[in-house]
Amino acid sequence: MFRVQSVSILAFALATATLAGCVATPTWINRGPTDLVTGSGLISCYTDANIIDGERMEGTICATPESGFFGGGEPEIYFGPWNRKFMKEPASTTTAGITRDYRGKKVFLQCNPVLGTDEKTEVGRDCKVTVNGQLIVSANVIFKK
Structure with a gap:
């Protein structure tokens, strides 16, 4: 009887610890830029976090x-805080930069543009997103069709 009760308590503790890890909010911040390789017909994404205004x-x-719809248009860049669809821009308009307001934050x-070895063909984009002037996410986008 004591052994069954011990095993039950141990199993309950292990299950609680495992589930608690699933529910806890992530604590990582600023993992740094990454290479974001796109593929034909796919949307590739990268998520990062930082401390913005505390x-x-x-x-x-x-x-x-x-x-x-059938492809053939220019590449697009998307950004969203907290995995929301917020900005969707053609790659050419992001060179000058795009500013939008999100809940009182800029x-x-x-x-x-990132040029290929021939120095003429655009092969990607070096992107960064700031919120109130503070970096939140950055990625080196590589376009592959």
């Missing part, structure tokens, strides 16, 4: 190598 904020940057998305 609070942890998460942001997701996504990219696709073509836009349009969100700025900018992506600089």
Whole structure:
């Protein structure tokens, strides 16, 4: 009887610890830039977080190598705080940068062109997103069709 009760308590404690890990909010912040490789017909995403104005904020940057229903359009860059769809911009408009307001915070998305070895063909974008001037997520987007 004592052995069964011990095993039951141990199993309950293990299950509680396991489930608590699933429910806890992530604590990571600023994992740094990554290479975000896009594929034909796919949207590739990267999520990072940082402390913005004293609070942890998460942001997701996504990219696709073509836009349009049947493809063939220019690449698009997406950004959303807390995995929300917030900004969707053609890659060419992100060179100058795009500013939007999100709940009283200024969100700025900018992506600089990355040229291939021939120095003429754009193969990607070096993107960063800031919120109130503080970096939240950055990625080196590589377009592959």
